[in-house]
Each structure stands twice: as structure tokens, then as C-alpha cells.
Amino acid sequence: MSTSTRTPRTSRRLAALAVGLTAVLAASVGPSFAAPHPSTGPAVTRAAAAAAPSVVNPGNQVSLQYDHAYLPMTATGGAAPYTWSAVNLPTGASINSSTGLISGLLRGSGVRTVTVTAKDTTGAAASTTFTWRVIRDACPRC
Incomplete structure (x- = not known):
């Protein structure tokens, strides 16, 4: 072989x-x-395109009526600084358009579906949606 x-x-x-x-x-x-x-x-030459912005979801929120809201929103990617906006916030809450901080005295009760949007300097936008439940306290002055 x-x-x-x-x-x-x-x-x-x-x-x-x-x-x-x-x-x-x-x-x-x-x-x-x-x-x-x-x-x-x-x-x-090839310029690297900036990544699109992404808004970090804070998770579903639960608060008591007449509590102070303090929820800082954050975003990643895109070209900072961001311009912030929000729809369907609980009564008494608002968002700071330059910092993304949601704050205020929560006066109403109920469940809301909140959408927060961040727009970067190039005009690209991203948003996230979460629920915010405001519970009426049985004894707010006790």
C-alpha cells in the first residue's frame, strides 16, 4: 500500500x-x-454617523396623591443636549424641557400612560412610554 x-x-x-x-x-x-x-x-472619507438617541425607560411609576414627583429622565446616543417633552403626565407634574426632570405636586389620581420624548441637536427624536399610577390616599391628612 x-x-x-x-x-x-x-x-x-x-x-x-x-x-x-x-x-x-x-x-x-x-x-x-x-x-x-x-x-x-x-x-x-467616510464620517461615522452619530447613533440615534434612545430614551431610558424608568419603569412603571406608582405615587400617592399630594406627593411630590421627582423623576429624572435620561437619554443616550445622539447629539446632546436634548430637548425634552412629555404627554399625559399626572395632574400637577411637568417636565423641564432642558434637563428632562419630571417634577411637581401630584394632585389627581388615576392611571396614565405617559410618553416622554427627547430630541437631539440634529433633530433626531426618541421616546419611551410607561404607566404612572397615582393612588388616592384614604386619609391624606392623618
Whole structure:
């Protein structure tokens, strides 16, 4: 019986694969990252796009009527500073448009679905929605 080793053939295949892969990568990356050449004009540069903003969900809120609300909202990504807005806040609460802080004396009771939106300096906006339940205390002055 004769035995043959396949290492020379395998080595040649791997070498050919490496050369081919190098050629493909060089062709796809090529001039977009190359330095300017007098005959080709300026090099093409690619600016990284800023990530879209994302508003962090604070989770569902439960408060007692006549308590003071203090809920700082936060956002990530985008181009700070953000402009904040909110819809359907409990009665007596408001949001600071420059800091994102929701505060105020909660005067009404009930369950509300609140939507908070942050808009960055480029105009990109993101929002989050959560429920806020304000419970009427059985004895608010006891």
C-alpha cells in the first residue's frame, strides 16, 4: 500500500486562499481609505454617523396623591443636549424641557400612560412610554 501526504496540496490551497482573500479585501477597501493621489483627486472619507438617541425607560411609576414627583429622565446616543417633552403626565407634574426632570405636586389620581420624548441637536427624536399610577390616599391628612 502506498501512502501519500496531502500537506503540500493543502498548503498550496491555503496560500492561494490567502492571496485571493487579500486581493478581495484590498479591492473592497481600496481607494476609500487611500491617501490622496495627484491624478485621482482627494481621497474619499467616510464620517461615522452619530447613533440615534434612545430614551431610558424608568419603569412603571406608582405615587400617592399630594406627593411630590421627582423623576429624572435620561437619554443616550445622539447629539446632546436634548430637548425634552412629555404627554399625559399626572395632574400637577411637568417636565423641564432642558434637563428632562419630571417634577411637581401630584394632585389627581388615576392611571396614565405617559410618553416622554427627547430630541437631539440634529433633530433626531426618541421616546419611551410607561404607566404612572397615582393612588388616592384614604386619609391624606392623618
